Amino acid sequence: MSTATISAPSAAAPRADYLFLAISILATAVLVALVLLDGQRASAALIIGGFGLGVAFLKAEFSYTASWRRFLTRGEAGGLIGGLIVIAIAAVAVVPVAALWQGYGGAIAPLGPSLIIGALVFGVGMQLGNGCGSGTLYTVGGGSGRMLITLAFFVIGSVFGSLSLPAFLAMGGLDPILASDYLGPWGGLIATLASLAVAAAIMITVARKRGANYKPSRNYIIGGIVIGLLCVFVFFAGGHPWSVTFGYTVWGAKIFQALGYDFSQAAFWQWAGPKHALAESVLSDTSSLTDFGIIFGAMAAAAATKRYANAPWPPLGSLLAAAVGGLLMGWGARLGFGCNIGAFVGGVASGSLHGWVWFAMALVGSLIGIRLRPLFGLSRE
Amino acid sequence: MRKVYIVVTLVAFVAIVGNHLTSPSSGRAVSPEDFAGACAPCGAPCPSKNN
Numbered sequence A: 001m002s003t004a005t006i007s008a009p010s011a012a013a014p015r016a017d018y019l020f021l022a023i024s025i026l027a028t029a030v031l032v033a034l035v036l037l038d039g040q041r042a043s044a045a046l047i048i049g050g051f052g053l054g055v056a057f058l059k060a061e062f063s064y065t066a067s068w069r070r071f072l073t074r075g076e077a078g079g080l081i082g083g084l085i086v087i088a089i090a091a092v093a094v095v096p097v098a099a100l101w102q103g104y105g106g107a108i109a110p111l112g113p114s115l116i117i118g119a120l121v122f123g124v125g126m127q128l129g130n131g132c133g134s135g136t137l138y139t140v141g142g143g144s145g146r147m148l149i150t151l152a153f154f155v156i157g158s159v160f161g162s163l164s165l166p167a168f169l170a171m172g173g174l175d176p177i178l179a180s181d182y183l184g185p186w187g188g189l190i191a192t193l194a195s196l197a198v199a200a201a202i203m204i205t206v207a208r209k210r211g212a213n214y215k216p217s218r219n220y221i222i223g224g225i226v227i228g229l230l231c232v233f234v235f236f237a238g239g240h241p242w243s244v245t246f247g248y249t250v251w252g253a254k255i256f257q258a259l260g261y262d263f264s265q266a267a268f269w270q271w272a273g274p275k276h277a278l279a280e281s282v283l284s285d286t287s288s289l290t291d292f293g294i295i296f297g298a299m300a301a302a303a304a305t306k307r308y309a310n311a312p313w314p315p316l317g318s319l320l321a322a323a324v325g326g327l328l329m330g331w332g333a334r335l336g337f338g339c340n341i342g343a344f345v346g347g348v349a350s351g352s353l354h355g356w357v358w359f360a361m362a363l364v365g366s367l368i369g370i371r372l373r374p375l376f377g378l379s380r381e
Numbered sequence B: 001m002r003k004v005y006i007v008v009t010l011v012a013f014v015a016i017v018g019n020h021l022t023s024p025s026s027g028r029a030v031s032p033e034d035f036a037g038a039c040a041p042c043g044a045p046c047p048s049k050n051n
Helices: A004-014 A018-037 A041-060 A064-074 A076-101 A113-129 A131-141 A145-169 A179-209 A218-238 A245-258 A272-279 A287-305 A316-335 A340-349 A353-376 B001-022
Strands: none
Touching: A004 A041, A004 A353, A018 A041, A018 A287, A018 B001, A041 A131, A041 A218, A041 A287, A064 A113, A064 A131, A064 A179, A064 A287, A064 A353, A076 A218, A076 A340, A113 A245, A113 A353, A131 A145, A131 A287, A131 A316, A131 A340, A145 A316, A145 B001, A179 A340, A179 A353, A218 A287, A245 A272, A245 A287, A245 A316, A245 A340, A287 B001, A316 A340, A340 A353
């Protein structure tokens, strides 16, 4: 056996990027220590749960945006069904616990023009930005410079969304419709799981008609199960289903405020929850805690196997699409009451009808977004 | 891109820790849904309350 034959495998073996691995682990440890110093064990659990989600998303390459695009362009339903696995696992905990135990609640939202327009715009944005709420977080953590641009504009867009939301809510709408309010905790759970089964059947039918694959890959099955279990963990730690984008809105508002912008006349920031979040430490907001955990978890997972953030910057058109997509997602997420995670996964897993309305409208928006991608030099696939 | 990442990560981390140390932290972490009258994850009121 020649020396070349022996040395080849070790040359190809993955090498950790110890600098970024150390940064990610140290940063997470410091954040956990800070909240534990305040006696907040639940906050520490949320950061750790987020860290696990970041690792799981990155290792499984679990992408809602790409899955939706594959379904819309080729009819492939495996990725979408992987997403439904996440929701089904979360629903088993969220629907009954939110209905039966004090201190826990589901992700609910009103039905109306705000939800419809917000979800539609978000769908356009996610195809241009190349990631949804969770996808943006874990790809930023994974070392994608392009997604840094998407995240920055997502944050800016969500602040604009917070200023627009009260006017859209004034157009009217219906109060949230929750399955467990009508059918009880267990009937609500059965109805939620049945709605997921119907959705899966429709997706499989579409895939079969188009001669496409409808079976989730091994990565999506294992990733879906792990992410679903982590959703349950985050729910028990935070008292509500996992959400992502409210954290972005708070970060943006805090930055704007530091630059001198006054939110005291903005209706959104006078509602009790947002007002509290803007005044308090960023580590007092549940969605920010998991968001930070996801970024550092994905950073650790990426740096553990290769040289971190080593890819060149993408072309200008792609960066422009990232900026436009980020703005649209940010604005749409505030009007639509969240992203794929807070509105779709959290909403459907809570048995709230708004989750399915959000999904339908965001899917239409994605179709528009896919058609716009070539304008920025991006492939429709 | 690595240098950009190092700078962004450090600036963001300092901002997070700085914000935490200079802002009140009155108890357990909360979501806007925890407040009375919230009808959405962002804390928006219900349409029936607007009428």
